[in-house]
Amino acid sequence: MSETVLVTGSTGFIGSRVVEALVRHEVPVRVLLRPESAASGRSPAGVEVCRAAYGDPEAVGRAVEGVGRIIHLAGVTRAIDEAGFMAGNVAPVENLLRAVRERNPGLERFLLVSSLAAAGPALSATPGVRERDRPSPVSAYGRSKLLGEEAAMRFAKEVPVTIVRPPAVYGPGDRDILEVFRMMRRGVLVSAGSGGRQRFSMVHVDDLVEGMLAALRSDAAVGQAYFITSPFPYGWDEVVEAARPELGFGRLLRIGLPTPLVFGLGTLLGAASGLTGKPALINRDKANELTQDFWTCSPEKAARDLGFTARTPLGEGVASTLRWYKEKGWL
């Protein structure tokens, strides 16, 4: 069986790190680039490039043919409406798996990168959501990721499928949590809802990649889903203290936006996005995510089945990420 791993979403934050790790481990890599990714599509030397639109069965067939495993990372985290999320997070899963069934029936593993958003928030900070809990996503993004999971599991009798659900991922290359660090550098931290009570799971991108590669190869992981997460739920205080040494801020102005205000802003900006045709930074849907108290999940199943433990302490991971941002001139 081929050692080659096909990676989708390879031009993104997590995907580029996955490709780097595979290349470092001397695993042959093929990447699927969409026509839209052509301009930005840079791949390390030695990586085979296959161009395909997800809606083109012949091209997707060529992309999946002959590989041993697939890591499907491509997806949409921002969209104007539900249809945009479905198009980015459900249809490509179905199209890839249909192509696998026809052109690569011996595939050893299809690893789908879903999200904690598919499971929804937890009722309490610990133990956080577990894989066996009934999913209850609170956003269009989360619903589309859950539908993507369900689509993948419909093929599970014919294709060995494994799902990983990361919580918030941080590390070199991330542009989302970067915005929080930019605020902090200016001496401000704005959070939504009851900021003091909020707890969230996070994972450093390199720990996530390690967990994903463990799931990709583990026999126990066939047909299973895993949260790949740090063992601890964090609060804003811990993130602030982790960032303080590198960012060097003294006093920090903490602003907690009341929930109704967050929803008000979401409604306004969401309506504006409908007019401009660009995804809003925040809309009502995003407000629903931002105001939850506990975005936490349990690392237990991944530890038990995959022997995975996130190694990077928050302080170390945040400091090295901030140094990377500074080197690249992002901060």
Ligand SMILES: NC(=O)c1ccc[n+]([C@@H]2O[C@H](COP(=O)([O-])OP(=O)(O)OC[C@H]3O[C@@H](n4cnc5c(N)ncnc54)[C@H](OP(=O)(O)O)[C@@H]3O)[C@@H](O)[C@H]2O)c1
């Ligand atoms: N970052 C996080 O905190 C986080 C947390 C949980 C789960 N996830 C999941 O992890 C995956 C990767 O996230 P990321 O943070 O690396 O995102 P990212 O930087 O936005 O990368 C996603 C990649 O998906 C592809 N893509 C973009 N629009 C698409 C569309 N309409 N249809 C199909 N593919 C499209 C692009 O790759 P190409 O141009 O190469 O095709 C893009 O580089 C996503 O599935 C996301 O849902 C991320």
